[in-house]
Amino acid sequence: DIQMTQSPSTLSASVGDRVTITCRASQSISSWLAWYQQKPGKAPKLLIYKASTLESGVPSRFSGSGSGTEFTLTISSLQPDDFATYYCQQYINYVAFGQGTKVEIK
Amino acid sequence: QVQLQESGPGLVKPSETLSLTCTVSGSSISSGYYWVWIRQTPGKGLEWIGTVHHSGRTNFSPSLKSRVTVAADTAKNHFSLHLTSVTDADTAVYYCARCPGQLVFDFWGQGTLVTVSP
Numbered sequence: 001d002i003q004m005t006q007s008p009s010t011l012s013a014s015v016g017d018r019v020t021i022t023c024r025a026s027q028s029i030s031s032w033l034a035w036y037q038q039k040p041g042k043a044p045k046l047l048i049y050k051a052s053t054l055e056s057g058v059p060s061r062f063s064g065s066g067s068g069t070e071f072t073l074t075i076s077s078l079q080p081d082d083f084a085t086y087y088c089q090q091y092i093n094y095v096a097f098g099q100g101t102k103v104e105i106k
Numbered sequence: 107q108v109q110l111q112e113s114g115p116g117l118v119k120p121s122e123t124l125s126l127t128c129t130v131s132g133s134s135i136s137s138g139y140y141w142v143w144i145r146q147t148p149g150k151g152l153e154w155i156g157t158v159h160h161s162g163r164t165n166f167s168p169s170l171k172s173r174v175t176v177a178a179d180t181a182k183n184h185f186s187l188h189l190t191s192v193t194d195a196d197t198a199v200y201y202c203a204r205c206p207g208q209l210v211f212d213f214w215g216q217g218t219l220v221t222v223s224p
Contacts, residue, residue: 034210043201043214044152055212087152091209094167095154 002026002090006098012106019075021101023088028068032092035064035073038100039084047086048073078103108132110202110215118196118222124189128202128215129182136160136180140205143176143187145198146217153198157205158185192222 003026013019023033031051036044046055048064051071061076075082083105088098114126128141135141143155156166158176166174175188189196199219203211 032208036211043203043217044211045214046210046212049208049210089152089210094165095209097152097154099151 002029002093002096004088004090004096004098006086006088006101008101009099010102010104012104013078014106015078015080017078017106019078019082019103021073021086021088021103023066023071023073023098025069025071025090029090029092031067032090033064033066033071034089034091035062036087036089037082037084038087044087075103108204108213110204110213112200112202112215112218114218114220116219116221118192118220119224120193120222121191124187124192124196124220124222126187126200126202126218126220127184128186129184130204131183133204133213134180135178135183135185138207140207141176141178141185142203142205142209142211144201144203144211144214146201147198154209155187155189155200157209194222196220197222 005024007022033051035048038044052064063074085100085102109131111129118124140157142157146152156176158164158178160178173190178185199217201217202215204213
């Protein structure tokens, strides 16, 4: 099984901050990585797929990069609507999600 | 606007079968998409359960494969999940979602909590 590990688990930030979340795969997944945003009581929302392709309608302040085993999700300027939990997901070998990174207000 | 809605019992007894339906609107089950079940628990996080195509093609998580059935009903534009021999470890919020090709999920239902308890 491919394991996905995110860091940090919790991130405290302020509006306007640049935020970076890291996701590491236990083996190479090429670029078969997606990122989701989840707010309390809601379903996850797809932000990015194929490591760096922005889903339609997602603000351009979100970006993804990486390949192989190390990936990052960057929010260039954190907005009030962005406080949420973020998950990475590999889809090269079945599906596995990371444990999540909660972005909270500093 | 694509919408998915899960429905089914919120309480299931241990050793029984969990059955859920996902009704889809704004998108046809018979289109080229795959349709997916995912669950979420505080302990294990998000877990993919399985995927179905209207052709009958399915794909399941190896850890759940022996207990899972997923089927698509094109006439009713819905798809279903059956999970047999449930235990308290199957207590979770269950989501249905649409899969546009690769195993990413672009539209999700709101989720339904299923509790396994005597």
